[in-house]
Amino acid sequence: MRKLLVLAVILLALFAGWYFASPWWAMRSLADAARSGDVAALEGKVDFPAVRRSAREQLGELVGQQRERGGLFGMVPDAIVDRAGREVIDRAVNADSLGTLVATGAMAAPFxxxxxxxxxxxxxxxxxxxxxxxxxxxxxxxxxxPQLLFRREGAGWLVTGFKLPPL
Known part of the structure; x- marks a missing residue:
């Protein structure tokens, strides 16, 4: 009985350690891969289809806000904005751009x-x-x-989206 209790305490301690430390470890390893330019490591830590969906959602919100204010996007048909936005996002959201986001805080530092x-x-x-x-x-x-959104995948974590701050 005592061995079972000791085993349960050890398992609980391991789980608690994983629960509290794994997000920090995932963020640190992502930042290290970004700073060193390790594209292969970045690709293994990111769910790119989910990140692209996140980018499309944010673009859709931005376009909606511009339309409400009578901005430039208000004059462009939805289909054109949607298609152009999808093409730009599909090409722009990759391991290099995500590495730039993590290392510098911007998808496009010049902006x-x-x-x-x-x-x-x-x-x-x-x-x-x-x-x-x-x-x-x-x-x-x-x-x-920016904020990076992570989802648990087994015992590890994947980036599934981001939120850019209002600048």
């Missing part, structure tokens, strides 16, 4: 405000539930950065 282009970005982890967490980026001056 960042000048003051953020040279700042380092740090990442923290915020757990949403057992199967999901967010990697929350913050620039050196405290400006909020």
């Amino acid at each position: 960042l405000p000048e003051r953020l282009r040279t700042q380092a970005i740090t990442w923290d982890v915020e757990r949403d539930d057992f199967d999901h967490f967010r990697g929350v980026g913050t620039f050196a001056d405290g400006t909020p950065g």
Whole structure:
């Protein structure tokens, strides 16, 4: 009976260690792969179809906001915006661009405000539930950065989306 109790305590400690440490480890290993330019490692940590869906959703929200304000997208037919957006996202969301997002905080660094282009970005982890967490980026001056959305896959984690901060 005592051996069973010891085994249960050990298993519980291992599970607790995994539960609390694995999101930080996943975020750190993703950031390390991004900084070193390890495309193969990045590809193994990202669900690219899910990330592209996330990008399309954000583009759709942006287009909707522009239409409400009478912006440029209000004059372009939905089918054209949808097709063009899909093509751009399918080509732009890849291991290199995601690596840039993690390493610099932007999918396209030239579009960042000048003051953020040279700042380092740090990442923290915020757990949403057992199967999901967010990697929350913050620039050196405290400006909020992007968020990476992770989903548990077995005992590991995959990036399934991102949220860009309003700039």
